[in-house]
Amino acid sequence: MAQEPVSKPFWRRAFPLDLHEESRYSRREFARFLAVVSAGFTVGIGYLWGRKRPLEGAPGEGARHEPVPLEGAAELKAGESKLFTFRDADDRCILLRTHEGKLRAYRQTCTHLGCAVRFDGKRLECPCHMGFFEPDRGFPVQGPPTRPLAGIALEVGPDGSVRAVGDLAKPTEGGDA
Amino acid sequence: MRKLPRKAHLSDAALAVALLILAIQLYLFETVLGAVLDGYRAILPGSFFVSLALTAVALALAFKAPDLEE
Numbered sequence: 001m002a003q004e005p006v007s008k009p010f011w012r013r014a015f016p017l018d019l020h021e022e023s024r025y026s027r028r029e030f031a032r033f034l035a036v037v038s039a040g041f042t043v044g045i046g047y048l049w050g051r052k053r054p055l056e057g058a059p060g061e062g063a064r065h066e067p068v069p070l071e072g073a074a075e076l077k078a079g080e081s082k083l084f085t086f087r088d089a090d091d092r093c094i095l096l097r098t099h100e101g102k103l104r105a106y107r108q109t110c111t112h113l114g115c116a117v118r119f120d121g122k123r124l125e126c127p128c129h130m131g132f133f134e135p136d137r138g139f140p141v142q143g144p145p146t147r148p149l150a151g152i153a154l155e156v157g158p159d160g161s162v163r164a165v166g167d168l169a170k171p172t173e174g175g176d177a
Numbered sequence: 178m179r180k181l182p183r184k185a186h187l188s189d190a191a192l193a194v195a196l197l198i199l200a201i202q203l204y205l206f207e208t209v210l211g212a213v214l215d216g217y218r219a220i221l222p223g224s225f226f227v228s229l230a231l232t233a234v235a236l237a238l239a240f241k242a243p244d245l246e247e
Contacts, residue, residue, distance in 0.1 A: 026186060027186050027187040027192050028186065028187055028239070030192070031187055031191065031192060031195045031235075031238055031239040031242075032239040032240065034195045034196065034198070034199045034235060034239065035195065035232065035235040035236045035238070035239040035240075037199060037202075038198055038199050038202045038228075038231060038232045038235040038236075039232045039235075039236070041202040041203065041205070041206045041228055041232075042202070042225070042228040042229050042231075042232045044206055045205075045206060045209055045221065045224050045225045045228050046225050048209065048210070048213050048221055049218075049221040049222060049225050055213060055214055111214070146211075147211060147214060147215050148215065150216070167216070168216075
């Protein structure tokens with residue numbers, strides 16, 4: 001390795017760069033920056049792992065909540081829908097009856113940018129960016145959304161009354177009622 | 178102009194690997210976040226340890242990789 005000339009003054013050895021070189025950004029510094037950003041992603045994944053509450057809009061794994069009776073659900077005809085709130089007043093959901101006669105419930109939050117979806121009788125539609133979801137499992141079929149809607153588990157009581165009882169663990173699982 | 182010191186410089190390969198690791202981390206995080214939003218949390222432990230391993234490699238490259246002159 002090249003040695004600094006001994007004749008250089010001490011200050012020069014302590015401050016080896018000239019003024020115009022001060023803003024120099026070495027590869028080593030850049031690599032350290034990359035490593036720190038990489039560590040940030042690891043911390044982020046660790047946070048998601050350690051977080052107990054589901055992220056906003058994400059279904060909890062089979063989480064059950066205080067059952068919410070859905071008035072008038074049994075009277076819904078095929079292609080009709082009604083809105084209800086579930087966990088709290090801000091948790092807006094939509095109950096619908098498919099053309100096969102099955103009741104389905106989803107969070108109204110579009111998985112694209114969070115607009116409220118509505119049921120047009122055949123598909124769930126997000127009017128903001130014209131995203132469409134099929135009503136049976138909530139899967140996106142057209143437009144910008146790529147993830148299915150969050151499903152709500154339904155339960156039918158012995159008297160025929162329908163209640164929302166929790167989040168579906170996976171959007172692909174049926175929420176038959 | 179005085180030639181700049183090359184001490185503490187990384188090789189092209191080391192820098193390329195560091196960049197590649199960051200790209201993988203970005204893709205991994207985006208994928209994990211999408212999966213978690215869909216309710217799939219089972220991938221989190223595996224993703225975390227993969228991400229941790231990649232970070233360890235990136236840190237080793239950034240702090241321990243030999244200089245060009247060595």
